[in-house]
Amino acid sequence: EAQVTQNPRYLITVTGKKLTVTCSQNMNHEYMSWYRQDPGLGLRQIYYSMNVEVTDKGDVPEGYKVSRKEKRNFPLILESPSPNQTSLYFCASTRLAGAEETQYFGPGTRLLVL
Amino acid sequence: AQKVTQAQTEISVVEKEDVTLDCVYETRDTTYYLFWYKQPPSGELVFLIRRNSFDEQNEISGRYSWNFQKSTSSFNFTITASQVVDSAVYFCALSFINDYKLSFGAGTTVTVRA
Numbered sequence: 001e002a003q004v005t006q007n008p009r010y011l012i013t014v015t016g017k018k019l020t021v022t023c024s025q026n027m028n029h030e031y032m033s034w035y036r037q038d039p040g041l042g043l044r045q046i047y048y049s050m051n052v053e054v055t056d057k058g059d060v061p062e063g064y065k066v067s068r069k070e071k072r073n074f075p076l077i078l079e080s081p082s083p084n085q086t087s088l089y090f091c092a093s094t095r096l097a098g099a100e101e102t103q104y105f106g107p108g109t110r111l112l113v114l
Numbered sequence: 115a116q117k118v119t120q121a122q123t124e125i126s127v128v129e130k131e132d133v134t135l136d137c138v139y140e141t142r143d144t145t146y147y148l149f150w151y152k153q154p155p156s157g158e159l160v161f162l163i164r165r166n167s168f169d170e171q172n173e174i175s176g177r178y179s180w181n182f183q184k185s186t187s188s189f190n191f192t193i194t195a196s197q198v199v200d201s202a203v204y205f206c207a208l209s210f211i212n213d214y215k216l217s218f219g220a221g222t223t224v225t226v227r228a
Contacts (some may be wrong), residue, residue: 031214041217042205058215090159094214103149103157103216 002027006091006106013081014114021076021109022092029104030096032074036060036087037108043090049074050096081113116141118208120219127196128227129165135191137206148182148189149207149216159205165189166211196226 004025013019023113025032033048035058046057052109063085065077074093091106117140127133147205150162163173165182173180177194193200203223207216 033215035216040220042220043207043216044218045215048215088157092216095213096212102161102164103162103214105151108157108159110157 002104004091004093004106006089006109008109009088009107010110012112012114015082016080019076019078019081020110021078021089021111023074023076023106024072025074025091025093025104026072027093027095027104028071029093031041032068032091032093033058033067034064034076034089035092037090038087039096046076046089071079083113085111086113087111116143116208116210116217118148118206118217118219120204120206120222122222123220124223124225126225126227130195131226133193133196133200133224133226135168135206135224137189137191137202137219139187139189139206139208141187141208141210143210145211147209147211149205150180150189150191150210151205151207151218153203153205153221155202162191162204165218193224198226198228200224201214201226 007022030051034046035043037043044060046064047057047066091108092103095101119207146167147166152160170182179192181190203221205221206219209216
């Protein structure tokens, strides 16, 4: 079954405690990205990756890091989380330059930073 | 830069009524994709449709239909004979072809009452 998985699904943490949200896809997609969803703001892209070792900033990259060492994984790293990073996070993947450029989204990770 | 506007924040209807969700977009590019996603109360993002800017044909899928009018930069979505299970937040989004970053509207919350 084609899917994008994220872990953890729910996380409560404290300011300054480094955390990583994992994202993995089993569709051999080249493109992966992270979005955050906040009330009234819709979804905004944080970072994206066009392929292994190729990453770039989206609209709201401040306070986040990513890496793409393997094609299937695209972890989101918060080195020093702050309360304004409390949000719902989605990972997405899609095939590049294909006939079916559908973006598949993971189930979401709800993060609360105290 | 591109922008997607969903002017309707919330719509409430009684079951079996039709409901139309408006989506207006701005882009200087001539080639792009338009999308609709559904986010039910459970929180996941469900892909509904992708439309290429070259293709202005309207589309119908069951009780869902989409009206794409390039002249007015609109991509409206109609649910016919709404059901309680249609209650969700619906997002319209745009991406450039070969760019893949999705720019989302703020979403429209649809509530269908029994």
